[in-house]
Amino acid sequence: MSNFTNQIAFITGAGSGIGRATALAFSTSGAKVVVAEINEANGCETVNQIQQLGGDALFVRCDVADPAQIESAIRQTVDTYGRLDIAINNAGIGGKFGRFIDQTPDDFDQIMAINVGGVFYGMQAQIRQMLLQQQTDHSAPDGTPAGTGHSAGRIHAGGRIVNISSIAGVRGMPMGAPYSASKHAVIGLTKTAALEYARQNIRINAVCPVYTHSAMVDELINTAPGMEERMRRMIPMGRFGEPDEIAQTILWLCADENAFCTGQAIQLDGGMTAG
Numbered sequence: 001m002s003n004f005t006n007q008i009a010f011i012t013g014a015g016s017g018i019g020r021a022t023a024l025a026f027s028t029s030g031a032k033v034v035v036a037e038i039n040e041a042n043g044c045e046t047v048n049q050i051q052q053l054g055g056d057a058l059f060v061r062c063d064v065a066d067p068a069q070i071e072s073a074i075r076q077t078v079d080t081y082g083r084l085d086i087a088i089n090n091a092g093i094g095g096k097f098g099r100f101i102d103q104t105p106d107d108f109d110q111i112m113a114i115n116v117g118g119v120f121y122g123m124q125a126q127i128r129q130m131l132l133q134q135q136t137d138h139s140a141p142d143g144t145p146a147g148t149g150h151s152a153g154r155i156h157a158g159g160r161i162v163n164i165s166s167i168a169g170v171r172g173m174p175m176g177a178p179y180s181a182s183k184h185a186v187i188g189l190t191k192t193a194a195l196e197y198a199r200q201n202i203r204i205n206a207v208c209p210v211y212t213h214s215a216m217v218d219e220l221i222n223t224a225p226g227m228e229e230r231m232r233r234m235i236p237m238g239r240f241g242e243p244d245e246i247a248q249t250i251l252w253l254c255a256d257e258n259a260f261c262t263g264q265a266i267q268l269d270g271g272m273t274a275g
Contacts (some may be wrong), residue, residue: 002029002209002251002252002254002255002256002257003029003030004026004029004030004031004085004251004254004255005029005031005084006030006031006032007031007032007085007086008032008034008072008078008082008084008085008086009023009026009031009032009033009034009085009086009087009088009128009254010034010036010073010077010084010086010087010088011023011026011033011034011035011036011087011088012034012036012037012062012064012088012089012090012091012118012122013036013037013047013064013089013090013091013092013164014033014036014037014046014088014090015035015037015038015039015041015042015043015046016039016042016046016214016215017212017214017215017216017243018090018164018209018212018214018243018246018247019037019046019088019090019091019242020042020046020243021243021246021247022048022088022243022246022247022250022251023035023046023057024046024049024050024053024074024247025049025194025244025248025250025251026086026251027050027052027053027055027056027057028055029221029251031085031086032055032056032057032058032081033050033055033056033057033058033243034058034060034073034076034077034080035047035050035057035058035059035060036060036061036062036064036091037059037060037061037062037091038061038062038064038091039062040061040226043059043060043061044059046059046145047059050120058076058077058080058081059078060072060073060076062091064089064091064114064117064118064119064121065114065118066116067117067121067124067125070118070121070122071124071125072230073125074125074126074129075200078129080212083129083133083134083156084126084129084130085159085160086159086160086161086162086254087122087123087159087160087161087162088120088124088161088162088163088164088250089095089119089122089123089126089161089162089163089164090164091114091118091134092115092118092164092216093110093111093114093216094179094216094219094220095110095111095116095176095178095179095182097109097175097176097179097220097223098136098175099175100177100228103177103178107178108178111178111179111182112178112181112182112185115182115183115185115186116182116185116186116189117177117268119163119185119186119189119190120189123161123163123189123193123204124249125163125240126159126161126201127159127193127197128153129157130158130200130202131197131200131202133159134158134200135208141273143147155237157178158200158201158202158203158256158266159201159202159203160202160203160204160253160254161193161202161203161204161205161251162191162204162205162206162207162250162254163186163190163204163205163206163207164206164207165183165184165187165190165206165207165208165265165266166179166180166183166186166208166209166210167208167209167210167269167272167273168180168184169183169184169185169186169187169206169208170184170187170208170265170267170273171273181206185204187206187208187265190205190206190263191263191265192203192221194262194263197262198262198263202251202265203259203261203262204262205253205262205263205264205265205266206264206265206266207246207250207253207265207266207268208265208266208267208268208269209241209246209247209268209269210234210235210240210241210268210270210272211231211235211240211241212240212241212242212246213240213241213242213243214242214243217231217240234272235269235270235271235272236270236271236272236274236275237270237271238270239270241268241269241270245268246268249266249268253266257262
């Protein structure tokens, strides 16, 4: 298990599904977690679960489609914990499913504002903070110069960002054009930012899950009789992903042991894209 003791992890959309599973996983691995969530009840419940397990967590209300709210959430993170080491841009919506020509401008604009804008503005605020920290990080608590070694609990130069894309970000998705477009865009943003900030040791990757147990997938299942079985048949493993499985891959991408990985879009699809 990776050790994130005393590191600060900021996670959007952490009130349910993959976001909540990731928040709990980071906490049990030693991180202090900031739960950035538009739904206050769900976000506070995640914080409560972390605290019941003995962890340290903070709730901040954040609509990721609003750059000012993202900037405020990062300021609250730094005001509370002093720094930002890890950011997970997970918040997103599925949008309305329907034929390409029936999608409305409002539908398209909403999904792009949240799924793409949330990642773009999130990374802008997160990278600015990580770069600022590089100007002030001189040594780790144990005296190790910043940017060297892998000792647990040390101050990390640079930072790590993971964006949540989708298997729909690497292939087409009939009846879900705006969603697929938004998730392709997340991968483009991930790769571009990773190239720009690799020399600053800010590692930026994405994960691309297939259907994973969540409220969003439940909505899709309920759109038509037999939909769940049709979705399962698309996955060679014959099952949906579990939020904990996605969370563990996110932790792996953020671990010091994986320090040479950046600009990747990891597909977690039960074999769907292997053929």
